[in-house]
Amino acid sequence: MRSTVAQVRTYPRSVQLLMVNQFTINLGFYMLMPYLAAHLAGPLGLAGWLVGLILGVRNFSQQGMFLVGGTLADRYGYKPMIIAGLGLRIAGFATLGLVGSVPALIAASAATGLAGALFNPASRAYLAADAGERRVEAFALFNVFYQAGILLGPLVGMVLTGVDFRVTCLTAAGVFAVLSIVQIRALPARRAADGNEPAERRSVLAQWRGIVANRPFLLFSLAMVGSYVMTFQVYLALPLEVQRLGGDGAFGTTAVAALFAVSGLSTIVGQTRVTAWCKARMEPGRALARGLLTMGIAFVPLLLATAVPVPDAGIGLWLLAAVPPALSALLLAVGTMIAYPFEMDTIVRLSGERLVATHYGLYNTICGIGITVGNLLTGVALDAARAAGMAALPWTALALLGLACATAVYALHRTGRLEAPARAAGAAAAPAR
DSSP, X not given: OHHHHHHHHTSOHHHHHHHHHHHHHHHHHHTTHHHHHHHHHTTTOXXXXXXXXXXXXXXXXXXXXXXXXXXXXXXXXXXXXXXXXXXXXXXXXXXXXXXXXHHHHHHHHHHHHHHHHHHHHHHHHHXXXXXXXXXXXXXXXXXXXXXXXXXXXXXXXXXXXXXXXHHHHHHHHHHHHHHHHHHHHHSOOOOOOOTTSOGGGSOHHHHHHXXXXXHHHHHHHHHHHHHHHHHGGGTTHHHHHHHHHHOSSHHHHHHHXXXXXXXXXXXXXXXXXXXXXXXXXXXXXXXXXXXXXXXXXXXXXHHHHXXXXXXXXXXXXXXXXXXXXXXXXXXXXXXXXXXXXXXXXXXXXXXXXXXXXXXXXXXXXXXXXXXXXXXXXXXXXXXXXXXHTOTTHHHHHHHHHHHHHHHHHHHHHHTTXXXXXXXXXXXXXXXXX
């Protein structure tokens, strides 16, 4: 941990603030969101479809507005969008704890989603700009802070929700309020650089057309969708597998919590070392392909476990329910550690360092759509596997997905499509429009 802190101190103050910013955002978000569904269905007594609607509105408003949020950040500056997003989270979280009417809850949920669409592209573009040539290492550290917030948030939320869910909501809103004050006072203003053509001189549609015409960027975005589908299984398929074998009791709950602990702690401990090792030994494209391949391999332990007879009870059942999913979670974390910093850096390079936040916004929207479709298909595969007695089906499909994504990214690397536009087309060529 000391080495991580020492590394952070070597970056400009703005980069340090952005890392603390992301930790605090995730701390506040994850102290509340894991317990929101239970609050809506329990004390408020809402029907299941209404709970799903309210949670879905949050996800839709975030994923659907990423492109708009990124465009606004490039046009009006990164800091205003970060502050605006934090302000929306304050209002949204406070409202979730204080109101009980469905329209107000839907509006609050939409506000929390829109908040993420505003500050996520802006903060990543800001980090990329101020980290300069050390972008890869900066995004590795960024992921450490990101995961630390995810790991600590639910623990804080569990304690606060034990008192009252309203306390959790108001505390989360308070965290964002304090963070907003810090950002307003200490975060320097930063505008996007757009070569010789400032963003505000072009129409939004012209900017979007230019990005859509950037074929290497779109191909890369599509190739990386599977990585998000695979990593999301820590929240979907792996917990369901633990509960299928271990039940919903104390053991199942503990084993599911262990999945998140394994994922978060391994990233906090190993991210910077893994990034340094990869950067010293391989090109970004190769690192990305190996990270994706590792994510696919992560499902092999679960695939092999389907060949083992399921014990009726006892320690054998517990080991079968806990060990393969935990090993899969660890390998998914390792794959993400390998790929994530190079992934974020590649987006900047493919953008030609122009309209970076807008590129991040479109990238997040594409991946968000992919997660939705991928999770739907994963759910179908899980149901089909149980109905047909083919337990290996979902794990085989996910492993093949990892192989396909790794192959696609490696092909892009080998054909030079992951290079910056200027290098790929020649120094005199203009960026793709």
